[in-house]
Amino acid sequence: MILSTLQAGAATGLLYGLLDLWYWVMTQAWKVTGLEMISPEYTFMHRAVLVGLCIGVMAPVIGTFLVHRQLALIGDALAHTAFAGVAVGLFLNSVLMIGVSPYLTAVVVAVIAALCIELISETTDAYNDVSMAIVLSTGFALGSTLISLNAGGLAVGINQYLFGNLSTVSADNAVILLVLFAIIVVTVAITRNQLLYVTFDETAAAVAGFSVTWYNRIMVMLTALVVVGAMQIMGVILVAAMLVVPVAGATQLSRSFRESIFVSIALAELAVLLGIGVAYYAEATAGGVIVLVAVALYGCSVAVGKLLDRLGPESSPTVAPIQADDDTTGD
Amino acid sequence: MTETPVVDLDGVTFGYTQTPVIEDISITVDAGEYAAVVGPNGSGKSTLMKLALGLLSPDDGSARLFGDPAASFDDGQRLGYVAQHASATKAMPITVREVVKMGRFPHVGFSGLSTTDWEIVDRALERVGMSAFADRRITQLSGGQRQRAFIARALAGEAELLVLDEPTVGVDAESVASFYDLLDLLSAEGITILLIEHDLSAVTDHVDRVICLNRTVYFDGPAETFVQSDALDRAFGAVSVK
Structure with missing residues (x-):
């Protein structure tokens, strides 16, 4: 018990240490570039950039699997x-006077909802989009009901969650995001073979001995984590765009799956960094600007993709003759 | 002592609703056999395949794979599966080599592929004559080329049993012929092949054993005998009566 408390303390210390290291990196970058938005006085912007960079990796990575499973709208x-989860957190804080982070309640509620989507699909004959529509409506209904029960303070506080806000990324929230980021990246790195197989050919993956049900559940739970993580900057309304738009762009430009993941990350990072920059100087909402940049990049990707198709090799290789297995004949 | 059959269905009955799609079917497929399941649309061919592979559990009777209950069979290394259209209608950016690589996934689990695994992948591509297409997007291939890529995936997995669910649907006649040449070669090398097929002429020209199905088995025997029998009329006639 004492040991686990110490370990948890050490892990938390490490995460805040990482955050301090990031402040230092940003300060050095400010010294080189002289960019006002990352000056040492604006540590909230340092955190916003860190959160943005993490979103730029985890959203397209998960989004790549979702888009190619035709689950683009699950985000x-x-x-x-997650909005309902935030409302639950704010409600608990207001009624029970406890200090739980609305992001943590959002994680819990979103993960439960993710499993509900899968369970509805598994236990009924409904299409996936039907279960998504049911869960979406229930979430928003629960959120709006809770807020209306405790009007005033809650309704004002909810705006930052709906639209996202660069300046409200606290150190605690940045640390929560780092934890989510680590969980997502490590899980995908470990299960990449299985996730790819299930995404590409569910039946063949089942024949190959992989539990399609469990990998589907893992995928939707990871999606819930990405959504909550990205919600801080993007806001509830636009968060799903980061799961879909960079992936759609990368699909136009890439030949292989591996390439599509890297290209989608590059497009997402570009959208996040440009978006945060423009939002800061134009004093606009970051989420909206990031999505507009991402959509512009998608438009460019479509144009470049078409051009590459035209310039591509006209001649097609021919199928070579079938070969007998030398190894078996040699045995 | 007799060898354990690769596929062993014993008195299998299955229905998605109260009405059975498959009724009291007993079939065994032994190692090295080259067998085809034929029958009209809705005759339960694909359901039979799913039962044999353990993707569905029988309502009655037992389904075994390599001697173990099919539903709990987890040695994916021994199985290769090629679907109709093979899901590649998706606009997913994935190369032929990446698809064939998946054949190694049951072997490597959570790890990456070793040099030996990649050599096996490249050899599988070579065997089906698709090396020149390795870095092409799978969506850019013709139906016949795509199905070769999926055979290569099964070869890369070193599968002992290859199950194909109407693999030549939408494939041009010339490609169908060379696709069957490939299956003939694999059969000659000892791989057990269970084929679900609607193209009767292709089946009777190539496979050794035909199982004609329409809810129950109408014929089970050598391909030559099947051509001369009236099983086809009876099986297809059963549809029009229903």
């Missing part, structure tokens, strides 16, 4: 339930 459904 929207989970974002609305």
Whole structure:
């Protein structure tokens, strides 16, 4: 018990240490570039950039699997339930006077909702989008009901969650995001083979001995974590765009799956950094600007993709003759 | 002592609703056999395949794979599966080599592929004559080329049993012929092949054993005998009566 408390303390210390290291990196970058938005006085911007960079990796990585499973809208459904989770957190804080972070309640509610989407699909004959629509509506209904029960303070506080806000990324929230980021990246790195197989050919993956049900559940739970993590900057309404738009762009430009993941990350990072920059100087909402930049990049990707197709090799290789297995004949 | 059959269905009955799609079917497929399941649309061919592979559990009777209950069979290394259209209608950016690589996933689990695994992948591509297409997007291939890529995936997995669910649907006649040449070669090398097929002429020209199905088995025997029998009329006639 004491040991685990110490370990938890050490892990938390490490995460805040990482955050301090990031402040230092940003300060050095400010010294080189002289950019006002990352000056040492604005540590909230340092945190916003860190959160943005993490979103730029985890959203397209998970989004790549979702888009190619034709689950592009699941992010929207989970974002609305994450909104319910935020409302639950604010409600508990207000009624029970406890200091739980609304992001943590959002994680819990979104993960439960993610599993509900899968369970509805597994236990009924409904299409996936039907279960998503049910969970989306329930989430938003729960959120709006809780807020209306405790009007005034809650309704004002909810705005930052709906639209996202660069300046409200606290150190605690940045640390929560780092934890979510680590969970997502490590899980995908470990299960990448299985997730790819299930995404590409569910039946063949089942024949190969992989539990399609469990990998689907893992995928939706990871999506819930991405949504909550990205919600801080993007806001509930636009968070799903980061799961879909960079991936759609990368699909136009890439030949292989591996390439598509890296290209989607590059597009997402570009959108996040440009978006945060423009939002800061134009005093606009970051989430909206990031999505507009991402959509512009998608438009460019479509144009470049078409051009590459035209310039591509016209001649097609021919199929070579079938070969007998030398190894078996040699045995 | 007799060898354990690769596929062993014993008195299998299955229905998605109260009405059975498959009724009291007993079939065994032994190692090295080259067998085809034929029958009209809705005759339960694909359901039979799913039962044999353990993707569905029988309502009655037992389904075994390599001697173990099919539903709990987890040695994916021994199985290769090629679907109709093979899901590649998706606009997913994935190369032929990446698809064939998946054949190694049951072997490597959570790890990356070793040099030996990559050599096996490249050899599988070579065997089906698709090396020149390795870095092409799978969506850019013709139906016949795509199905070769999926055979290569099964070869890369070193599968002992290859199950194909109407693999030549939408594939041009010339490609169908060379696709069957490939299956003939694999059969000659000892791989057990269970084929679900609607193209009767292709089946009777190539496979050794035909199982004609329409809810129950109408014929089970050598391909030559099947052509001369009236099983086809009876099986297809059963549809029009229903």
